[in-house]
Amino acid sequence: MAQGPHPSEGSADLKKAGLKATVPRLKILQILESTEHPHLTAEEVYKRLIQSGEEVGLATVYRVLTQFQAAGLVIRHNFEGGRSVFEVNRGGHHDHMVCMECGQVFEFYDGEIEQRQRRVAADAGFVIDDHALYLYGVCEGMKKNGRCSKKP
Template sequence: MLSENDNEKIIEELKKIVKQKGLKYTEQREIVLSILLHAQEHLTAEEVYNEIKKRYSDSNIGIATVYRALSFLEEVDLITSITFGTDGKKYESNAKSHHDHLICTNCGKIIEFMDEEIEKRQDKIAKKNKFKIVSHSMQLYGTCETCQG
């Protein structure tokens, strides 16, 4: 979990990016980013919207604004998403340390994991092929323990 200080730095980064792009800073983007910074799990746009209604009840942010904010935040690399076919996307903050995902194709559960051996193997494969990795994302699809039962 990120500290409030880390969250403030990320919000400052958002303000800097918006200024660099010559765009207007909006509180809506900050609220959407804040929801994802505090989230314990990956959230759909609808779940972000529902959290906003709960935690920022006096704001009048509509679902279309949430989608636009998510799209912008992903474009500037402050958040990332996983696509779930007909279920759309689930979002998370990019502020977490690197991790990969196990995704249940039945219930949509996402398990985050980090494996040093996999990371080393990827680097070895890249080096062997004279390839420089700048980023990667690994998503393994299957069924979780609950859905197998």
């Protein structure tokens, strides 16, 4: 089966989501859960699979990620510039800042912003089901040094 820190947990997560625990699914879930940067494109997942010696096609990676999204295991973010990234759905809300130069995605949470959004919606007689806030700009590293200071 899968190599990694907690293959049985990944298998249980897949079964809970109604998905059979196949080797490609387990490997892809393991990559998403163990990455130091929790926002990966399908191509980045594919490259990591190839680097680890797995023979999984890019079409399979897209299909598995779409299945994970439908099952609620991952969240897909469609950032400007046609860039889609996937992150494991850990259940907590957060927002994103996207550097338009290096492509790095930074997570943040601000209680005041959340409270203000709820207040604006309530004042308008609107009930929020879900929301996403994406801030686009240039990270400090790119602005000062021409390279991202957050990338490994």
